[in-house]
Amino acid sequence: MSRQVIFYGAITLDGYLADDHDNLDWLLNLDTDINDADVSYPEFIKTVDTTLSGKNTYLTTKTLLDGADFYPDKTNYIFSKSLTTCDDGQIINDESATDFVRRLKQQPGQNIWIIGGGPLLSELLASQLVDQLQVQIAPVLLGSGKRLFDQLPEPTQLTLTNTTHFGSLAEVTYTIKH
Template identity: 30%
Template sequence: MNRSRKIVLFIAISIDGYIARPDGDISWLDDVQGEGDNGYSEFIQSVDTVVMGKKTYDDVLKLTNNQYPYEGKTSYIFTRKETSTNLNLVFTNENPAAFAEKLKSEEGSDIWLVGGADLLDSFMKEKLVDEYIITTAPIILGDGIPLFKANNPEIKLNQKSTRQYGEFVQYHYVHA
């Protein structure tokens, strides 16, 4: 049986909807008491492909001392500049809708839309995200990089589950 691959957003936010401070800093997540790895291990086993923007890619490398954490997963990095392939790392500037259609038609597990906000926005405007797994941290940042930008289409969702990991609360939504 060939099941369709899904594009899944898996991300953490502040209560007021920010994924980072204005300068991109996410250290506030370290101040929240979680439980284990807050569902990350379970989630990462469900995907074989990661998709992110170039700024998010650069931030991931900074956070991990240039040790790319998604080895063994095919990674697509959306960039306005270079396009190249290096092992399982593909830099692309494809149209998101054509890209998603091609990727979903291939055999494999689900696809993790890592971020950032600009890439998510382009995927949302084309209604390409199938599931949203959003983990909320008990902090109000007051300003920062919002998860959702203005002028997105209305998207009706059903809540699939809610889980608590220490102080974090994770909401899992699917299309209605």
């Protein structure tokens, strides 16, 4: 069986990952502690040995980590045409995410986590390489910002496999119908 590619992350009720300036204050200021043991992250992260992110997600996350290493116990791939170096040993990849992930899924290992959305997530969805979406929906309306999904070339059918809530967050898990 090939490895699973999973988007795991939080969005606003109106579908945004961040505001227009890649700011995540809406998430950090929730009345639910996203680091609380009651959220699904501690169990989820145990199933992952590889992360995929775009340049903006990587740089925003590095700022939030305040100098800490970017998932140091994982193999981390940053997809970027303009970023050439990282200060924490991440692997920068300027090839097609579709071709790369297709090969990566065939290698032995644990699950592969897509951190962030937008172009990377949308490309992998359009190529039918994403297996699951695990989305925490926050009770916030931003009105504009960075959307979870860019335009997709055709509808993607999903199957709801789980719902739960953690404080003010509703978490929905969908598998992708291929």
